[in-house]
Amino acid sequence: MRRLGSGARHLDCSVTGVYLRLEGITKSFPGILANSNIHLEVGRGEILALLGENGAGKSTLMKVLYGFYRPDAGTISIDGRPVVLDSPSDAIRAGIGMVFQSFMLIPAFSVAENIALALPRLGVWLDSGQIRERLRDLASRYGLAADADAKVWQLSGGEQQRVEILKLLVSGARILILDEPTSVLAPHEVDGLFTVLRTLRDDGYTIVFITHKLREVMAIADRITVLRKGSVVGTVPRDGTSEEDLAEMLVGLRDVRATSFSRAAQASEARTVLSVDDVSVRGERGRAGLSHVSLHVDAGEIGGVAGVTGNGQSELGEVVLGRLSPDHGHVYLEDVDVTRWSTAKILAHGVGVIPEDPLRMGVAPGLTVTENMVLNERRRFMPGAGLYADWRAIRRAIEARIENFGLAIPRLTLPVGTLSGGNVQRLLLLREIGRRPKLLVAFYPTRGLDIAATRMAHDLLVAARNAGAAILVVSEDLDELFALCDRLVVFSRGTVVGTFKSGDVDAVEVGLRMTGGGKREAWSPSPA
Amino acid sequence: MVALARVIDSRVLVQLRLLGMAGLAFVVVGAFLVLFGKNPLLAYAEIFRGALGTSYGASEVIVRAIPLMLCAVATALPARMGLVNVGPEGQLHAGALAVTWGALTFGALPRPVFLPALVALGLLGGAIGAFVPALLRVKVGVNETISTLLLNYVIVLLVEHMVRGPWKDPMSFNWPYTPEFPDAARLSTYWGTRIHAGLWFALAAILLFYFTLRFTRWGYELRVIGDNPEAAGRAGIPIGRYTLLAMSIGGALAGLAGMAEICAIQGRLRPGISTGFGYTGFLVSWLALHHPLGIVVMAILLGVLSVGGDSIQISLGLPYATVNIITSLIFFIVLGSRFRRRATA
Ligand SMILES: Nc1ncnc2c1ncn2[C@@H]1O[C@H](COP(=O)(O)OP(=O)(O)OP(=O)(O)O)[C@@H](O)[C@H]1O
Ligand SMILES: [Mg+2]
Numbered sequence: 001m002r003r004l005g006s007g008a009r010h011l012d013c014s015v016t017g018v019y020l021r022l023e024g025i026t027k028s029f030p031g032i033l034a035n036s037n038i039h040l041e042v043g044r045g046e047i048l049a050l051l052g053e054n055g056a057g058k059s060t061l062m063k064v065l066y067g068f069y070r071p072d073a074g075t076i077s078i079d080g081r082p083v084v085l086d087s088p089s090d091a092i093r094a095g096i097g098m099v100f101q102s103f104m105l106i107p108a109f110s111v112a113e114n115i116a117l118a119l120p121r122l123g124v125w126l127d128s129g130q131i132r133e134r135l136r137d138l139a140s141r142y143g144l145a146a147d148a149d150a151k152v153w154q155l156s157g158g159e160q161q162r163v164e165i166l167k168l169l170v171s172g173a174r175i176l177i178l179d180e181p182t183s184v185l186a187p188h189e190v191d192g193l194f195t196v197l198r199t200l201r202d203d204g205y206t207i208v209f210i211t212h213k214l215r216e217v218m219a220i221a222d223r224i225t226v227l228r229k230g231s232v233v234g235t236v237p238r239d240g241t242s243e244e245d246l247a248e249m250l251v252g253l254r255d256v257r258a259t260s261f262s263r264a265a266q267a268s269e270a271r272t273v274l275s276v277d278d279v280s281v282r283g284e285r286g287r288a289g290l291s292h293v294s295l296h297v298d299a300g301e302i303g304g305v306a307g308v309t310g311n312g313q314s315e316l317g318e319v320v321l322g323r324l325s326p327d328h329g330h331v332y333l334e335d336v337d338v339t340r341w342s343t344a345k346i347l348a349h350g351v352g353v354i355p356e357d358p359l360r361m362g363v364a365p366g367l368t369v370t371e372n373m374v375l376n377e378r379r380r381f382m383p384g385a386g387l388y389a390d391w392r393a394i395r396r397a398i399e400a401r402i403e404n405f406g407l408a409i410p411r412l413t414l415p416v417g418t419l420s421g422g423n424v425q426r427l428l429l430l431r432e433i434g435r436r437p438k439l440l441v442a443f444y445p446t447r448g449l450d451i452a453a454t455r456m457a458h459d460l461l462v463a464a465r466n467a468g469a470a471i472l473v474v475s476e477d478l479d480e481l482f483a484l485c486d487r488l489v490v491f492s493r494g495t496v497v498g499t500f501k502s503g504d505v506d507a508v509e510v511g512l513r514m515t516g517g518g519k520r521e522a523w524s525p526s527p528a
Numbered sequence: 529m530v531a532l533a534r535v536i537d538s539r540v541l542v543q544l545r546l547l548g549m550a551g552l553a554f555v556v557v558g559a560f561l562v563l564f565g566k567n568p569l570l571a572y573a574e575i576f577r578g579a580l581g582t583s584y585g586a587s588e589v590i591v592r593a594i595p596l597m598l599c600a601v602a603t604a605l606p607a608r609m610g611l612v613n614v615g616p617e618g619q620l621h622a623g624a625l626a627v628t629w630g631a632l633t634f635g636a637l638p639r640p641v642f643l644p645a646l647v648a649l650g651l652l653g654g655a656i657g658a659f660v661p662a663l664l665r666v667k668v669g670v671n672e673t674i675s676t677l678l679l680n681y682v683i684v685l686l687v688e689h690m691v692r693g694p695w696k697d698p699m700s701f702n703w704p705y706t707p708e709f710p711d712a713a714r715l716s717t718y719w720g721t722r723i724h725a726g727l728w729f730a731l732a733a734i735l736l737f738y739f740t741l742r743f744t745r746w747g748y749e750l751r752v753i754g755d756n757p758e759a760a761g762r763a764g765i766p767i768g769r770y771t772l773l774a775m776s777i778g779g780a781l782a783g784l785a786g787m788a789e790i791c792a793i794q795g796r797l798r799p800g801i802s803t804g805f806g807y808t809g810f811l812v813s814w815l816a817l818h819h820p821l822g823i824v825v826m827a828i829l830l831g832v833l834s835v836g837g838d839s840i841q842i843s844l845g846l847p848y849a850t851v852n853i854i855t856s857l858i859f860f861i862v863l864g865s866r867f868r869r870r871a872t873a
Contacts (some may be wrong), residue, residue: 344764364760371752
């Protein structure tokens with residue numbers, strides 16, 4: 001195996017027919033250089049993967065390319081011609097399309113309407129016949145089927161993503177930017193997405209793909225560019241590299257030891273902390289709802305909920321947190337019936353939560369990191385009547401906590417809305433685990449985290465478990481569930497279709513149960 | 529170093545741009561003045577001379593800034609949690625109604641009891657005026673922008689009715705006003721001007737607004753709601769309770785402005801106690817982007833325009849509407865730029 005040094009270097013892999021070229025792109029925000037003199041080239045019919053730790057500057061660079069930010073310096077050229085991109089509409093006109101980390105669809109509109117909005121020249125009248133025809137055409141060419149009349153809120157994450165991609169294609173984009181597209185997909189949906197992307201590539205599309213998963217990089221990319229702290233560390237062809245090499249390029253000389261946590265043995269007669277007893281919720285607006293779901297999580301245990309997103313997991317979370325009152329059944333916290341409790345009371349009772357959509361559900365983006373860190377411990381940090389909040393003292397306490405946990409968040413005084421996607425996730429993990437909750441409900445706990453942070457988050461979760469917390473992890477990522485959980489509950493269509501002790505079951509079995517019963521799948525890995 | 533320069537840069541730039549845009553309003557109105565054969569420079573010079581050139585003018589600027597500041601906070605407090613209170617005008621009148629009732633009913637009380645009681649009534653009246661639309665929003669989901677706007681007309685008409693009917697001064701030769709309040713119900717004025725004790729109320733309101741938002745749990749929770757109501761609800765913050773509270777406190781402050789106007793300036797209730805202070809206060813709040821210090825600055829600026837508007841009327845024969853047009857143009861330009869930036873940022 002070829003050893004790679006870790007200094008900045010350029011592997012010259014000459015691209016035949018560079019289509020998109022970024023030269024010397026520099027972009028700074030107050031107090032940080034997010035992109036520093038970045039060079040990037042992608043050919044026609046090529047997939048470039050962009051790798052980098054949380055906050056390395058990947059999303060920023062792509063937003064520059066999409067005309068969202070104006071770079072401080074540098075030029076962009078397409079097909080040899082320099083282009084000036086002052087706004088996303090300039091970018092769309094230049095044939096650049098982007099799918100963001102969080103989707104930009106209008107939930108109340110139908111698929112066709114959302115796609116119509118992306119058309120460069122939207123007339124007064126919608127020619128829905130024409131849109132439909134385009135959709136049919138794209139569906140058969142790339143295996144991207146979508147129901148034109150479905151409302152977007154009815155769609156699963158994977159389906160929404162497909163609409164986003166259709167939007168780009170319909171609007172005539174030739175360069176597709178996908179920012180962490182796989183973070184909202186179940187593993188089998190990832191395969192389907194990759195099939196589509198390969199077909200697009202073979203059709204001459206230029207694709208830039210951001211991910212934290214090295215396995216995905218090796219599966220889909222033609223070349224890989226690695227960013228570190230805003231600069232390009234190197235660009236390598238997929239065929240000349242390995243996951244180990246990439247990992248080293250990502251983090252530099254830093255030690256990437258696998259901190260294997262030790263799992264304390266579970267107490268034999270552990271208290272049950274959360275008990276969901278025969279709960280049913282009517283599935284509103286075409287969603288799965290819950291039907292006669294029972295499960296429990298003990299102190300010192302990590303329970304996992306495996307299932308394709310949209311099969312009742314979010315309803316389960318809503319019921320446990322008192323945001324949805326079940327039509328039938330009860331929820332108990334340490335033997336207390338909390339079914340009709342308010343969210344505030346449940347949270348105060350020692351329940352922590354990492355929500356499904358952190359930016360929308362878990363933080364106030366306009367408030368600072370410090371302010372967001374105390375969101376669920378308001379009374380602790382602003383005690384008594386709450387008439388004096390000593391923000392300096394609060395910040396010191398938060399700094400101490402962050403240091404204690406070892407999961408870094410840069411710059412506590414900045415609004416959370418300016419953090420990178422992974423850093424928002426770190427904030428939530430630190431905030432909720434830091435409260436030392438009796439019960440932690442964690443949706444996709446490592447979504448958007450880089451490799452090192454994922455490992456660290458797993459360590460934190462297991463440490464919390466060892467300290468006696470009951471943890472319920474909801475995830476689509478079976479690797480993660482198998483690594484973390486003591487026990488696994490499989491969800492499909494709002495019911496529990498299997499309960500397993502870890503070790504008693506393999507991924508194939510769970511995968512089958514998850515998708516069993518012909519659940520509609522967003523990315524069927526069908527041929528083009 | 530570069531980074532620091534950038535921080536300063538961006539802040540200063542935003543402010544300069546806002547000022548530049550405000551300047552644009554003057555240019556546009558100037559062009560119209562030229563069209564009608566008036567010299568705009570002369571008109572603008574007269575506005576500022578009239579408002580700031582004499583001590584009387586300057587004192588009048590303060591007198592007008594007092595209700596503007598109170599009404600601006602009445603809008604700003606709910607605005608920080610995402611509510612649009614267009615109702616300070618009505619809430620001001622509601623406060624005035626409650627105060628008048630007290631003044632006419634308990635005419636014989638000694639001043640140290642009487643005045644605080646009237647202050648409390650003013651607060652209470654204004655609070656009720658805002659509580660009603662807040663309750664409608666929380667219970668049945670009525671949009672507060674519309675309901676507060678409509679209530680303005682209702683309450684102002686109610687004042688008209690009271691001063692022409694039940695509360696009319698029998699000695700008024702049919703003028704629509706109440707009897708004059710007893711001396712014990714009058715707020716002090718200072719320095720031989722019309723500047724009155726309402727100034728302390730206004731400044732206290734601004735300080736309290738600042739402190740509450742920044743340094744209390746209540747203000748913190750309010751800001752979370754304003755920034756992301758979904759996350760606030762999920763964190764167990766009672767949004768409905770805050771809606772009632774923020775609107776009522778805002779309304780109370782507008783009611784206090786009403787109390788100050790009738791107990792210091794007018795000495796009785798009559799139609800026209802407010803020359804649109806509630807609406808202008810709403811404008812002040814939005815121009816200041818609901819920030820306390822900005823409210824002080826903008827209230828004074830609009831006070832200048834208002835006093836200056838009087839003086840161009842007198843000395844140049846220009847309509848007072850000239851300054852109304854300037855004000856609303858500034859408003860449109862500033863808000864327009866805000867929304868444009870929202871849309872692209
Ligand atoms: N609008 C902004 N204002 C200030 N700083 C910003 C802004 N946008 C991004 N940043 C900062 O720029 C840096 C790079 O952020 P970026 O979102 O590009 O990271 P990323 O590589 O996409 O990370 P992740 O993997 O976590 O998504 C971060 O430190 C971030 O806080
Ligand atoms: Mg990112």
